Amino acid sequence: MKVWVLGSGSSGNAILLESGNSRVLIDAGFPHTVLASRLATIGVAVQSIDAVILTHEHLDHARGACTSAKKWGWSLLATRGTVRECAELSAIPVHTFDSNSSFAVGDFSIEAVHISHDAADPVAIVATASGSGVRSAIAYDVGCVTHALRRALARVDILVLEANHDEEMLQYGPYPPSVRQRISGSRGHLSNREAGELARDCAHRGLSHLALAHISKECNLPGVALATVRDHLAGSRVSGSKVRVCAQDAVTGPFQASGKTASEQLLLGV
Ligand SMILES: [Zn+2]
Ligand SMILES: [Zn+2]
Numbered sequence: 394m395k396v397w398v399l400g401s402g403s404s405g406n407a408i409l410l411e412s413g414n415s416r417v418l419i420d421a422g423f424p425h426t427v428l429a430s431r432l433a434t435i436g437v438a439v440q441s442i443d444a445v446i447l448t449h450e451h452l453d454h455a456r457g458a459c460t461s462a463k464k465w466g467w468s469l470l471a472t473r474g475t476v477r478e479c480a481e482l483s484a485i486p487v488h489t490f491d492s493n494s495s496f497a498v499g500d501f502s503i504e505a506v507h508i509s510h511d512a513a514d515p516v517a518i519v520a521t522a523s524g525s526g527v528r529s530a531i532a533y534d535v536g537c538v539t540h541a542l543r544r545a546l547a548r549v550d551i552l553v554l555e556a557n558h559d560e561e562m563l564q565y566g567p568y569p570p571s572v573r574q575r576i577s578g579s580r581g582h583l584s585n586r587e588a589g590e591l592a593r594d595c596a597h598r599g600l601s602h603l604a605l606a607h608i609s610k611e612c613n614l615p616g617v618a619l620a621t622v623r624d625h626l627a628g629s630r631v632s633g634s635k636v637r638v639c640a641q642d643a644v645t646g647p648f649q650a651s652g653k654t655a656s657e658q659l660l661l662g663v
Contacts, residue, residue, distance in 0.1 A: 589625025
């Protein structure tokens, strides 16, 4: 499986998963023209995308979904709550799914895990490639880490994880108190420290890539996010060299993992 982060942050989020003949986007939070140009930089034709799975209705995740789906024939999938909150989505065909459910899309088996965020019914996504068994997870816009989320993210091969803000930079940054509270609250976003703790909890030798996403431009720096998460991983089964920061305005990746044989899994302790 290959994973490209086409861009991640408050200006837009879109992640491409590829396995076999299937190409699925998680979120389409950029205008369709930007999505097309980012896909073009990695040689992917827009018409080759099978489907978009939306994690929630916020514009930085859903902005380009309807136009792209209509223009290029992409299937759209979202929870009922997401469809209800997004006027554009109610006007076109959308395959709805329940949070905390599993379903198939092309070559992928998808697990949608309900997360805590100030949206109608937001989810994290775990995608398993049917051929190789490789698992990738995308967890951003996460206000607090639940037992269900921690369990879902364990044993994945590629993890795209939010490291939104540095707690001190948020406290002394430009936002008014109400916005600071929203971001740091239980329905807001994960800080670097929280991302580090979660990464440490999920660390196992089979984790090939940890991609830090949704980095705040106002209250974080790529180097700070990277250092904080690497500090938390010190002494764990995951080397800090496996951690990378995703860009907002450019493609990061591909992150790639291939299936492991049973004996390799035994050796890795996965
Ligand atoms: Zn959001
Ligand atoms: Zn977001």
